[in-house]
Amino acid sequence: MAKRQSSFFRAVRLGVSSLLLHKLRSFLTTLGVLFGVASVIAMLAVGEGASAEAQEQIRKLGSRNVILRSVKPQEQGDTDSEMRVLSYGLTRDDFDRISETFPGVKRAVPMLQTPAEVRFSDNVCRPRVLCTPPSYKDVTQRELFSGRFLSAQDEASRGLVCVLSYEVARFLFPFETALEKRVKVGEHYFECIGVLGSRTPVGSVMLDPSSEAGGEVFMPISTGRAFYGERQTQIRSGSMDIQEVQLHEIVVEAKRDNDVLTVAQACRAMLSREHSDKDYEVIVPQELLQQAKETKRIFNVVLGSIAGISLLVGGIGIMNVMLATVTERTREIGIRRALGAKRKHIVTQFLVETMVLSGAGGLLGVGIGLLIPWIVERTAELETIVTPAAPILAFAISVLVGIVFGLYPAWRAANMDPVEALRHE
Amino acid sequence: MNDTAPQPGKEPVAELNDVTRTYKMGDELVNALSSFSFTFHRGEYWAIMGSSGSGKSTLLNLLGCIDRPTSGSYKIRGREVASMDDDTLSTFRGKELGFIFQSYNLLPQLDVLENILMPVMYQDEVPEGIEDRALHLAERVGLGGRLHHRPTQLSGGQQQRVAIARSLINDPALLLADEATGNLDSRTADEILELFDELHDEGTTILLVTHEQEVGERAENILRLKDGLVESVHRGRRGQSGATELFEASTPSTAAATRPGAGSASVSGSVSGSVSGPSSGPSTGGKA
Ligand SMILES: Nc1ncnc2c1ncn2[C@@H]1O[C@H](COP(=O)(O)OP(=O)(O)O)[C@@H](O)[C@H]1O
Ligand SMILES: [Mg+2]
Numbered sequence: 001m002a003k004r005q006s007s008f009f010r011a012v013r014l015g016v017s018s019l020l021l022h023k024l025r026s027f028l029t030t031l032g033v034l035f036g037v038a039s040v041i042a043m044l045a046v047g048e049g050a051s052a053e054a055q056e057q058i059r060k061l062g063s064r065n066v067i068l069r070s071v072k073p074q075e076q077g078d079t080d081s082e083m084r085v086l087s088y089g090l091t092r093d094d095f096d097r098i099s100e101t102f103p104g105v106k107r108a109v110p111m112l113q114t115p116a117e118v119r120f121s122d123n124v125c126r127p128r129v130l131c132t133p134p135s136y137k138d139v140t141q142r143e144l145f146s147g148r149f150l151s152a153q154d155e156a157s158r159g160l161v162c163v164l165s166y167e168v169a170r171f172l173f174p175f176e177t178a179l180e181k182r183v184k185v186g187e188h189y190f191e192c193i194g195v196l197g198s199r200t201p202v203g204s205v206m207l208d209p210s211s212e213a214g215g216e217v218f219m220p221i222s223t224g225r226a227f228y229g230e231r232q233t234q235i236r237s238g239s240m241d242i243q244e245v246q247l248h249e250i251v252v253e254a255k256r257d258n259d260v261l262t263v264a265q266a267c268r269a270m271l272s273r274e275h276s277d278k279d280y281e282v283i284v285p286q287e288l289l290q291q292a293k294e295t296k297r298i299f300n301v302v303l304g305s306i307a308g309i310s311l312l313v314g315g316i317g318i319m320n321v322m323l324a325t326v327t328e329r330t331r332e333i334g335i336r337r338a339l340g341a342k343r344k345h346i347v348t349q350f351l352v353e354t355m356v357l358s359g360a361g362g363l364l365g366v367g368i369g370l371l372i373p374w375i376v377e378r379t380a381e382l383e384t385i386v387t388p389a390a391p392i393l394a395f396a397i398s399v400l401v402g403i404v405f406g407l408y409p410a411w412r413a414a415n416m417d418p419v420e421a422l423r424h425e
Numbered sequence: 426m427n428d429t430a431p432q433p434g435k436e437p438v439a440e441l442n443d444v445t446r447t448y449k450m451g452d453e454l455v456n457a458l459s460s461f462s463f464t465f466h467r468g469e470y471w472a473i474m475g476s477s478g479s480g481k482s483t484l485l486n487l488l489g490c491i492d493r494p495t496s497g498s499y500k501i502r503g504r505e506v507a508s509m510d511d512d513t514l515s516t517f518r519g520k521e522l523g524f525i526f527q528s529y530n531l532l533p534q535l536d537v538l539e540n541i542l543m544p545v546m547y548q549d550e551v552p553e554g555i556e557d558r559a560l561h562l563a564e565r566v567g568l569g570g571r572l573h574h575r576p577t578q579l580s581g582g583q584q585q586r587v588a589i590a591r592s593l594i595n596d597p598a599l600l601l602a603d604e605a606t607g608n609l610d611s612r613t614a615d616e617i618l619e620l621f622d623e624l625h626d627e628g629t630t631i632l633l634v635t636h637e638q639e640v641g642e643r644a645e646n647i648l649r650l651k652d653g654l655v656e657s658v659h660r661g662r663r664g665q666s667g668a669t670e671l672f673e674a675s676t677p678s679t680a681a682a683t684r685p686g687a688g689s690a691s692v693s694g695s696v697s698g699s700v701s702g703p704s705s706g707p708s709t710g711g712k713a
């Protein structure tokens with residue numbers, strides 16, 4: 001056994017020294033496999049990272065939640081009427097039905113949204129103003145940055161208090177704390193009692209305080225109803241656009257993970273029964289997660305095909321060079337055969353050389369393939385994940401490519417007539 | 426067959442019997458060797474001569490088991506080559522035969538020592554003390570100080586010495602040299618031939634193909650080919666001088682048979698066999 005091993009290592013050493021006779025050619029030959037392997041690892045890492053990020057975002061919506069949202073239905077014919085009241089969306093009855101009669105529901109949290117300017121001294125922005133009960137923070141798994149969130153006390157007393165998202169707080173109060181400051185929301189002043197943590201990882205790009213994700217101001221739903229009602233008035237290109245929405249969002253939390261899909265099913269059934277228009281949407285993070293996983297699977301298949309093709313091209317390149325090498329070294333083959341080499345020795349010799357080539361390409365490719373995600377992470381601020389299996393698999397495949405594409409040249413070499421080979425110039 | 430019958434006291438190493446080797450050149454068949462019969466014995470030193478295209482290399486390739494006869498029988502050390510498969514032949518070449526080529530044919534990626542050990546590499550079991558033997562042989566051919574040089578760092582004569590050491594590593598039954606001095610200047614060629622003389626004195630069987638008269642004349646016996654047939658067989662300088670005495674003294678069994686006829690008996694014995702070849706075989710020499 002030990003002897004056989006030593007003869008294998010000798011074959012590898014011999015192969016390496018043969019390849020080193022033509023350093024540049026050998027190096028260029030490995031490039032195909034090198035880039036194939038490197039791109040596989042790099043793309044896998046970026047894809048894995050993107051997918052993990054997407055899944056993380058979906059998870060932030062709460063994997064036990066079913067989110068119901070009001071959606072403005074498609075505009076109907078009478079658009080030219082000067083003033084109209086468009087009434088649509090989720091109703092308080094919907095909310096009551098869900099929270100009181102649905103099995104499997106732990107709690108349902110309503111949310112009312114109002115368009116309003118938020119101002120402190122000269123700083124003005126237009127975040128979403130969300131009127132919610134205190135449980136909204138828990139059900140959406142938000143973190144406090146400072147102060148406290150809305151309380152039952154605020155709710156009961158219709159307190160004039162608000163909680164800002166991190167981005168809004170930073171925008172309105174760039175140099176000082178937002179706590180206990182009086183912020184103007186629409187026409188009224190509210191005392192800031194807390195700031196929520198940012199939804200993005202610390203240190204990454206700051207979100208726009210007027211954006212959907214970054215700009216949020218929370219106030220008690222009782223206060224919201226009292227001050228702004230359920231009508232939202234927007235003046236748009238001369239015409240006044242009044243919308244009447246009872247609830248903009250209901251977050252339904254299921255008791256257990258297994259209940260989520262039944263709850264979603266029940267919500268959909270109830271809403272389609274109660275609403276003649278499709279003026280709502282149902283978002284089920286768990287389903288989105290499923291979709292994200294499916295997307296990732298497709299991505300992996302595409303990636304696998306690209307990897308396969310590039311390794312195929314690399315393999316063909318290696319085979320091409322090995323065929324040329326075999327022809328070039330015809331005489332050497334003749335010498336070896338005359339000195340006692342069997343066909344299998346010649347096959348082994350050239351197979352080992354091909355494997356050394358593709359294996360070296362694979363190793364370098366793994367190195368570069370690990371370097372690329374590292375660079376991407378630092379320059380493009382994309383999350384990348386290198387799974388340990390990727391480099392190992394890529395390297396194994398590159399060696400396999402060596403075997404597959406080395407077989408034919410090796411076979412050609414072994415079947416040369418020794419006499420002819422020796423006569424070869 | 427009387428012509429392959431062993432000579433008394435002489436051990437046949439390579440016996441060719443009615444061997445024909447035909448090459449196909451387009452539509453034409455070329456007989457590089459035609460109905461060739463000859464026997465080489467142990468300890469002999471033959472120069473195989475003839476003009477270019479007379480079949481010298483073809484004969485040597487057959488003798489060296491890297492080629493097979495188109496028809497006829499070739500026995501080496503009593504074994505019929507036709508009955509051996511490719512792997513067996515390969516092993517046989519590595520263990521029993523030594524090759525020396527005109528263009529040295531060392532491997533550029535190996536150093537001197539590794540080149541000398543090449544034939545051992547392909548054997549299933551490495552003989553005891555083979556490294557010492559390689560060192561000894563390198564010393565012997567005057568390359569003890571260049572064990573780790575690559576062939577490209579050596580002169581032609583030195584490379585050929587490495588090739589000779591390589592051919593001797595397995596103590597071959599037959600040393601086959603095809604124009605071994607063809608690429609060398611006359612002084613270096615002389616040194617190589619002196620080495621052959623020494624080897625012959627030690628009992629090595631040598632078959633040396635050459636087209637140079639002076640080189641051939643130095644051998645013990647000379648076999649002259651023409652158009653794939655034996656043209657003549659005669660004694661070389663070593664056969665006439667007392668140079669073979671050393672060998673004969675060391676192998677008394679053959680000495681008794683060879684001594685009285687001053688070696689000519691063995692040669693004429695072979696000649697009588699081979700002469701029948703041209704007369705009976707179809708004389709279809711390829712190049713006239
Ligand atoms: N591979 C081959 N294919 C066709 N003809 C060959 C081949 N090898 C040798 N011959 C022919 O056989 C004859 C003898 O060749 P060879 O043994 O090489 O002669 P020498 O070595 O004496 O010069 C020549 O006529 C040569 O053309
Ligand atoms: Mg020749």
